[in-house]
Amino acid sequence: xxxxxxxxxxxxxxxxxxxxxxxxxxxxxxxxxxxxxxxxxxxxxxxxxxxxxxxxxxxxxxxxxxxxxxxxxxxxxxxxxxxxxxxxxxxxxxxxxxxxxxxxxxxxxxxxxxxx
Amino acid sequence: xxxxxxxxxxxxxxxxxxxxxxxxxxxxxxxxxxxxxxxxxxxxxxxxxxxxxxxxxxxxxxxxxxxxxxxxxxxxxxxxxxxxxxxxxxxxxxxxxxxxxxxxxxxxxxx
Numbered sequence: 200x201x202x203x204x205x206x207x208x209x210x211x212x213x214x215x216x217x218x219x220x221x222x223x224x225x226x227x228x229x230x231x232x233x234x235x236x237x238x239x240x241x242x243x244x245x246x247x248x249x250x251x252x253x254x255x256x257x258x259x260x261x262x263x264x265x266x267x268x269x270x271x272x273x274x275x276x277x278x279x280x281x282x283x284x285x286x287x288x289x290x291x292x293x294x295x296x297x298x299x300x301x302x303x304x305x306x307x308x309x310x311x312x313x314x315x
Numbered sequence: 316x317x318x319x320x321x322x323x324x325x326x327x328x329x330x331x332x333x334x335x336x337x338x339x340x341x342x343x344x345x346x347x348x349x350x351x352x353x354x355x356x357x358x359x360x361x362x363x364x365x366x367x368x369x370x371x372x373x374x375x376x377x378x379x380x381x382x383x384x385x386x387x388x389x390x391x392x393x394x395x396x397x398x399x400x401x402x403x404x405x406x407x408x409x410x411x412x413x414x415x416x417x418x419x420x421x422x423x424x425x426x
Contacts, residue, residue: 232414239418242359244415247413291414303349303414306360309357
């Protein structure tokens with residue numbers, strides 16, 4: 200089925216360890232996004248990629264890096280994990296329109312990350 | 316900058332009750348408005364959308380009308396079911412399609 204695939208679904212890290220969250224979409228969407236979801240705070244944008252070859256910081260980029268490997272794939276890396284990064288991470292993609300015609304996003308099912 | 320404010324939860328209802336979740340926004344220009352739903356243990360799914368003033372989005376018995384004069388996009392359903400228990404997010408996109416969410420409202424429907 201077409202959609203956004205995230206791996207892994209669950210992960211436990213020790214403080215200071217590194218890891219990469221993978222995301223791939225097969226809808227030929229131009230834009231991809233990484234969000235984190237924390238209780239009472241909704242979803243906050245970490246990084247986004249408006250098109251292949253570009254990445255930009257979102258609301259909460261500190262402690263993260265991203266790579267837009269190709270049009271399909273957008274990875275999120277934690278170089279030195281901290282307990283404050285315990286969260287549920289969602290990847291999303293959208294067929295962007297510069298005219299803002301309201302294309303919604305398609306979300307992956309999330310990665311639940313715990314840093315101890 | 317843009318922002319989305321929605322009512323705090325949890326909202327607890329009995330089955331077949333009427334549901335309203337308030338959502339207001341501030342934005343420059345003419346954003347598109349969305350409601351997303353997150354069922355337990357799952358990612359977000361688009362529930363409905365409206366792209367211009369006075370548009371009404373609808374899906375699965377849910378409705379929301381884009382009210383530019385009151386900068387609101389309230390979600391309503393006339394008769395909720397237990398299966399509607401979820402977290403509901405109001406959101407808008409700016410002119411470049413970047414989505415901004417409200418904090419989410421948890422809805423709990425009891426039999």
